[in-house]
Amino acid sequence: MEVIVECRNLKKRYFQGSVPVDALRGVDLQVEKGDFVSLSGPSGSGKSTLLNVLGGLDNPSEGSVKIAGQDLSQLSKGDLADLRLQRIGFVFQAYNLIPVLSAEENVEFILQLQGVGAAERRQRARMLLAQVGLTGMESRRPAQLSGGQQQRVAVARALAAKPSVVLADEPTANLDSATAESLLSLMAELNQESGITFIVATHDPRVIAHTRRRIVLTDGQIDQDVRVSEDEMAPAV
Amino acid sequence: MNRFLLLLPLAWRNVWRNRRRTLITLAVVAVGVWSILAFSSLLEAWARSSRDASLNLLTGDGQIHAQGYRDDPAIQHSFATPPADGALVKVLNGSHVSRWSGRVRTPGIVQSEFKTLPITLVGIDPERERGLSFIATSVTQGAYLSGTSGNGILLGQHLAHRLGTGIGKRVVLMGLGMDDALAQGGFRVVGLFQAPRDMEDSVVFIGRAAAQRLLKAPGRLSEIAFKAPTQSDLTPAIQALRKAAPSLDIQPWQILQPLTKAVSNLSDGFVMVWLWIMFVLMALGIVNTQLMSVFERVREFGLLQALGLRPGDVMREVLAESCLLVGLGVVLGVLAAVMTVGALHDGINLGFLAKGAEWLGAQHVLYPRIDGTEYLLLSVVIWGLSMLASLWPSWRAGRYSPQEAMSRT
Numbered sequence: 249m250e251v252i253v254e255c256r257n258l259k260k261r262y263f264q265g266s267v268p269v270d271a272l273r274g275v276d277l278q279v280e281k282g283d284f285v286s287l288s289g290p291s292g293s294g295k296s297t298l299l300n301v302l303g304g305l306d307n308p309s310e311g312s313v314k315i316a317g318q319d320l321s322q323l324s325k326g327d328l329a330d331l332r333l334q335r336i337g338f339v340f341q342a343y344n345l346i347p348v349l350s351a352e353e354n355v356e357f358i359l360q361l362q363g364v365g366a367a368e369r370r371q372r373a374r375m376l377l378a379q380v381g382l383t384g385m386e387s388r389r390p391a392q393l394s395g396g397q398q399q400r401v402a403v404a405r406a407l408a409a410k411p412s413v414v415l416a417d418e419p420t421a422n423l424d425s426a427t428a429e430s431l432l433s434l435m436a437e438l439n440q441e442s443g444i445t446f447i448v449a450t451h452d453p454r455v456i457a458h459t460r461r462r463i464v465l466t467d468g469q470i471d472q473d474v475r476v477s478e479d480e481m482a483p484a485v
Numbered sequence: 486m487n488r489f490l491l492l493l494p495l496a497w498r499n500v501w502r503n504r505r506r507t508l509i510t511l512a513v514v515a516v517g518v519w520s521i522l523a524f525s526s527l528l529e530a531w532a533r534s535s536r537d538a539s540l541n542l543l544t545g546d547g548q549i550h551a552q553g554y555r556d557d558p559a560i561q562h563s564f565a566t567p568p569a570d571g572a573l574v575k576v577l578n579g580s581h582v583s584r585w586s587g588r589v590r591t592p593g594i595v596q597s598e599f600k601t602l603p604i605t606l607v608g609i610d611p612e613r614e615r616g617l618s619f620i621a622t623s624v625t626q627g628a629y630l631s632g633t634s635g636n637g638i639l640l641g642q643h644l645a646h647r648l649g650t651g652i653g654k655r656v657v658l659m660g661l662g663m664d665d666a667l668a669q670g671g672f673r674v675v676g677l678f679q680a681p682r683d684m685e686d687s688v689v690f691i692g693r694a695a696a697q698r699l700l701k702a703p704g705r706l707s708e709i710a711f712k713a714p715t716q717s718d719l720t721p722a723i724q725a726l727r728k729a730a731p732s733l734d735i736q737p738w739q740i741l742q743p744l745t746k747a748v749s750n751l752s753d754g755f756v757m758v759w760l761w762i763m764f765v766l767m768a769l770g771i772v773n774t775q776l777m778s779v780f781e782r783v784r785e786f787g788l789l790q791a792l793g794l795r796p797g798d799v800m801r802e803v804l805a806e807s808c809l810l811v812g813l814g815v816v817l818g819v820l821a822a823v824m825t826v827g828a829l830h831d832g833i834n835l836g837f838l839a840k841g842a843e844w845l846g847a848q849h850v851l852y853p854r855i856d857g858t859e860y861l862l863l864s865v866v867i868w869g870l871s872m873l874a875s876l877w878p879s880w881r882a883g884r885y886s887p888q889e890a891m892s893r894t
Contacts, residue, residue, distance in 0.1 A: 300888050303791070305787075305790075305791055305886075305887040305888040305891070306886070306887075306888040325795070325796055326795045326796070326797070329790060329793050329794060329795040329796070329798075330793065330795075332790075332791060332792065332793045333792065333793025333794075334793070338791050338792065340788070340791075340891070344788070346495070346785065346788070346789070347502075347785075348495065348498035348499055348502060349495070349498070357495075357792070358792060358793065360491055361491070361792070361793055361794065405792075409793075
């Protein structure tokens, strides 16, 4: 299988004032194309830090990260931005959407940055919004959408760029159970049908139940890395 | 550039996120631009009025003298009337000169039966002075001179009062003749003119031939005053005249009337000072607005970078917001200034402060004009300077790392 994400001996040290904090202590990880991976663990275990480093949003103190074979340490800030644009989709816990753009424009924005033509942009954005169940809400701005609908738009936007991998950081943290379940089913469905690789940082057991590969982080290190069979995964709703 | 255009629609919407703040900033920019442009038009009108008032007295737009006349305006420093078919007259009758006239002008003394006073004796061609100097339209009592060779004289009202003379009475003019001997002759007062007080007191007008006869200087001229159709014709006119008569001293009004030029420069200086005062106020408003806007949206800038916008693109997005905000403010300010100055197009009557206007050297009615080039130039300068002021908030927006920005609460 093609390796999409690869990191070796990844370390990240922060300073809180003058006190060093080791958020990652030598993480080795390979994620293959089509994987649906959860990163779980207690608060402070390094989930979000790992996700930020994998997405090129933060630099590691030591070690290397490769996305689709490209070593992030060799890239400038601008090149990293281009890599994120072309290869990585993000879904964050909150503040996911650009508030002055409609749902459709939020999805189109990425395509516009990629230089996709207007007609194709519109068509793809509408198709993706339909895929995430938001037909008829294309012209609504984020403030006119519920939290779950906003996250769905974020997923549609993350997929719009046809990324190699989607990184989601606590995507269900602000959602009620039903909405969270619906979003997870959507992500699982997209993973299975389109073969899109998902890495989801979460401590929500409902999310973990939908993933095929379950990684548990403790104190900045991989404590468990388990693959489960289809039977052990939660069924799509 | 492509990215900048791509970000413009987003920037436009961001401009209107906080309508009240945007409207206040727009008002600051628009009022600033309006005040700069309207102030510039008013000052320019005052400077032009002041210049016209000064140049319409006797200077014209330029003058031709013999070498040495400006240092010693005696009749000895005169020159022969140029031949009608000569190069100089050809240029004077050409397209760069609208009016011209030769004069005799020399210091002298006027004597009535009561008093003797120093004056400048000016011998003119009455017809050719029309439209060139003030005298043809300023006779308030009696009549204008009827020819160049009669023995009529025009006195200023105040001078006549000081001399204890009036219409129909005789005065004696004395001056140094061409032969270095004292020349004198009797003249009858045919008219009194009204002009600024110093002009009324210091200048008397007689016919040019009469002056040449009095001073024993037949065919001699002290000066030729001329007007150009527009100020932009003046330089080519001076160049052509100098080429046609290289031995003569040919100067524009800026050299002949340095004080008038200083008033014009002062007006430009005031506009620049006002521009900088208003610009500093506007810049403070713009920087404040943009900084507040940037600080409120740090997480959003992180999101934009996470989505693939380069740090430079984030900076360009914020700069585009300033570009649109200031651009709109400038357009509104220009429209307001055009309407204001347009409404004053028929003139501002300063009659109610006539003494003050005279003291300022201006005429009683000011005519503010819309100078398209100056408006455009000032607008572009204001807009450009505002963009410079916006660089700081824009730079701040672009310098956050995505992780740092998104972890802000």
